[in-house]
Amino acid sequence: MRALLVGECRAGRLAEEISELSGFAVALGAEASMLLVGSLDDLPAFEGRLYFADSREYGEYNPEAHKRLVMEAVGRERPDAVVFLHSSYGWDLAPRVAAAMKAAQVSGVTGIDGGGYTVDSCNGKMKRTVSPLTPNVVLTLQSGAFSSPKLSGVPEVVRIDADPGSKVEFLGCTQPEEVVDLSRARVIVSAGRGVGKQEHVDLVRELAAAFGGEVGASRPVVDAGWLERSRQIGITGQSVAPELYVACGISGAIQHVAGMKGSGFILAVNTDQDAPIAEAADVFVVADLVQFLPALTARLKARHGGSF
Amino acid sequence: MNILVCIKQVPDMGGRFAPNTFGTWFDDAGLVFRMNDCDEYAVEEAVRLKEQLGGTPEVTVLSIGPARVVETIRKALAMGCDRGVHVDDPSASERDPWQISSMIAGHAMSRQYDLIFTGMQSEDRGSAQVGVLVAERLGISCVTGTIGFGWRDGIVTAERELEGGLRGMMRLAAPALLTCQQGLNTPRYPTLPNIMKSKKKEVAVLRPEEVGLDGSLSSVAGFRTHEHKAAGLVLKGDSGDIADQVVALLDSKTTVLRRGGVR
Ligand SMILES: Cc1cc2nc3c(=O)[nH]c(=O)nc-3n(C[C@H](O)[C@H](O)[C@H](O)COP(=O)(O)OP(=O)(O)OC[C@H]3O[C@@H](n4cnc5c(N)ncnc54)[C@H](O)[C@@H]3O)c2cc1C
Numbered sequence: 001m002r003a004l005l006v007g008e009c010r011a012g013r014l015a016e017e018i019s020e021l022s023g024f025a026v027a028l029g030a031e032a033s034m035l036l037v038g039s040l041d042d043l044p045a046f047e048g049r050l051y052f053a054d055s056r057e058y059g060e061y062n063p064e065a066h067k068r069l070v071m072e073a074v075g076r077e078r079p080d081a082v083v084f085l086h087s088s089y090g091w092d093l094a095p096r097v098a099a100a101m102k103a104a105q106v107s108g109v110t111g112i113d114g115g116g117y118t119v120d121s122c123n124g125k126m127k128r129t130v131s132p133l134t135p136n137v138v139l140t141l142q143s144g145a146f147s148s149p150k151l152s153g154v155p156e157v158v159r160i161d162a163d164p165g166s167k168v169e170f171l172g173c174t175q176p177e178e179v180v181d182l183s184r185a186r187v188i189v190s191a192g193r194g195v196g197k198q199e200h201v202d203l204v205r206e207l208a209a210a211f212g213g214e215v216g217a218s219r220p221v222v223d224a225g226w227l228e229r230s231r232q233i234g235i236t237g238q239s240v241a242p243e244l245y246v247a248c249g250i251s252g253a254i255q256h257v258a259g260m261k262g263s264g265f266i267l268a269v270n271t272d273q274d275a276p277i278a279e280a281a282d283v284f285v286v287a288d289l290v291q292f293l294p295a296l297t298a299r300l301k302a303r304h305g306g307s308f
Numbered sequence: 309m310n311i312l313v314c315i316k317q318v319p320d321m322g323g324r325f326a327p328n329t330f331g332t333w334f335d336d337a338g339l340v341f342r343m344n345d346c347d348e349y350a351v352e353e354a355v356r357l358k359e360q361l362g363g364t365p366e367v368t369v370l371s372i373g374p375a376r377v378v379e380t381i382r383k384a385l386a387m388g389c390d391r392g393v394h395v396d397d398p399s400a401s402e403r404d405p406w407q408i409s410s411m412i413a414g415h416a417m418s419r420q421y422d423l424i425f426t427g428m429q430s431e432d433r434g435s436a437q438v439g440v441l442v443a444e445r446l447g448i449s450c451v452t453g454t455i456g457f458g459w460r461d462g463i464v465t466a467e468r469e470l471e472g473g474l475r476g477m478m479r480l481a482a483p484a485l486l487t488c489q490q491g492l493n494t495p496r497y498p499t500l501p502n503i504m505k506s507k508k509k510e511v512a513v514l515r516p517e518e519v520g521l522d523g524s525l526s527s528v529a530g531f532r533t534h535e536h537k538a539a540g541l542v543l544k545g546d547s548g549d550i551a552d553q554v555v556a557l558l559d560s561k562t563t564v565l566r567r568g569g570v571r
Pocket residue numbers: 191192193194195196217218219220221232233234235236237248249250251252253254255256259269270271272275287288289290322428429453490
């Protein structure tokens with residue numbers, strides 16, 4: 001098995017998670033090469049052939065040109081598998097490469113299962129094994145699913161070129177506006193869509209206050225405008241690791257869990273016992289948060305004579 | 309101007325899932341079906357653009373699936389789409405993204421859509437492939453994970469969601485396909501008069517072979533429950549009793565209830 005691993009840069013820096021690509025290649029027992037559109041000053045410590053193109057020339061986000069570069073490397077390397085991270089770069093580029101190769105694509109791979117790959121289904125409640133029927137396969141890896149060995153090698157850099165043109169013009173990036181830094185909070189109590197309505201966010205606020213902690217949120221709560229965007233936790237928000245994380249009405253989608261699974265102790269409150277958050281939780285309370293949160297808040301307040 | 313929106317009907321994720329006889333997908337029994345989350349943003353954005361342009365664009369909504377998906381097409385019509393296309397495919401859940409994209413592209417090929425909106429990914433399959441594959445088949449530009457959209461004289465400006473709260477800004481000319489992500493807009497609830505009106509809107513029914521069904525590139529097996537790691541303790545019953553147990557657990561397993569520990 002030969003695998004071409006596609007690395008990536010974000011905002012001018014090599015994405016750390018690309019070591020997971022190597023972890024996957026090891027798990028697969030594959031002979032790996034890598035492709036990177038990036039900078040010669042910031043190369044991965046990858047032991048092997050590194051097909052390289054400069055991002056000053058090809059842009060960081062230019063899927064049309066990057067597709068041509070990947071196809072150039074595919075032509076030289078003839079890999080059985082082309083492997084991306086399931087990131088905003090990977091899920092965008094992978095199907096373009098799969099279409100060009102007429103190869104099966106398996107998205108969000110979490111495991112290897114015989115000749116197939118395990119992926120989540122139904123927002124993480126179920127899973128299934130997808131097997132390619134084509135000689136080659138394109139894969140995107142779910143973040144955190146494979147080990148990330150520390151890379152310590154010297155790449156053999158092979159420069160490649162392709163037409164850099166694109167019909168899509170990249171105008172640049174914007175940073176999130178306000179920043180609430182949740183990384184120092186010892187306790188975070190997060191509201192999910194299960195809070196049901198804006199008024200119930202107060203139940204989450206009150207519990208957070210009783211702990212002397214911060215309020216976090218899942219994405220739908222932020223999208224609904226119930227809490228500030230900067231409180232979003234997950235792959236497109238902040239990554240946090242407080243001593244205690246309380247997930248209230250949060251189903252546990254992998255994109256959310258990726259941002260809080262490093263927490264010391266996880267308490268989940270959910271009416272659905274099958275919700276995937278159960279996998280991350282140390283304690284899973286099967287209850288309606290409208291009843292349970294005030295009950296817990298009252299006990300904390302009683303202990304501390306009102307507040308901390 | 310012509311706009312296409314692709315929507316998928318998916319089960320409500322709160323339901324209990326059980327594998328079908330072949331273990332290739334879930335059994336429909338007992339599940340409640342609705343529009344895929346991201347696809348609501350796609351419908352809303354198309355309808356907003358129609359309104360912005362004084363109602364001139366014609367918005368077609370397409371869904372591939374068994375007879376029940378017509379209910380979801382009706383919802384999109386009630387939200388403001390003009391006409392529906394139902395590709396009646398009882399085996400849709402057995403198709404891979406390559407096949408689904410072959411049918412959508414087959415339909416779109418001769419119709420000169422200026423814009424196509426899809427969801428970024430479906431909640432049940434979660435492949436995030438169909439939209440991009442359709443664009444590749446049609447040879448049109450594509451932006452994925454769209455969370456901001458603007459349109460002026462045939463030029464699209466799109467904001468794309470990146471990691472850690474970063475947003476990328478893009479400019480591109482129609483024809484283009486955008487895969488829509490949560491946060492793009494707030495989808496409307498259909499009003500009663502619009503629900504009544506939608507009942508009169510046309511829904512064309514097509515067979516998969518008519519739109520062009522390709523062979524599959526992958527197969528699925530072992531559709532199964534995601535076993536949750538057993539480490540966690542599950543507490544059920546009276547909220548007050550559970551709260552007492554939780555306080556005791558936090559006392560023994562964490563330091564968060566100790567005074568003066570707050571940073
Ligand atoms: C590319 C991409 C990036 C993403 N990035 C992020 C991210 O950074 N952060 C993020 O959070 N999400 C992110 N998401 C979205 C993610 O996939 C989920 O859609 C989202 O996390 C779901 O939020 P939720 O758990 O609050 O809502 P839901 O999934 O709707 O879950 C609500 C839960 O509440 C429970 N519930 C309902 N009523 C009650 C009640 N009365 N009491 C107790 N429980 C109740 C339900 O059983 C359910 O489990 C991203 C998605 C994509 C595709």
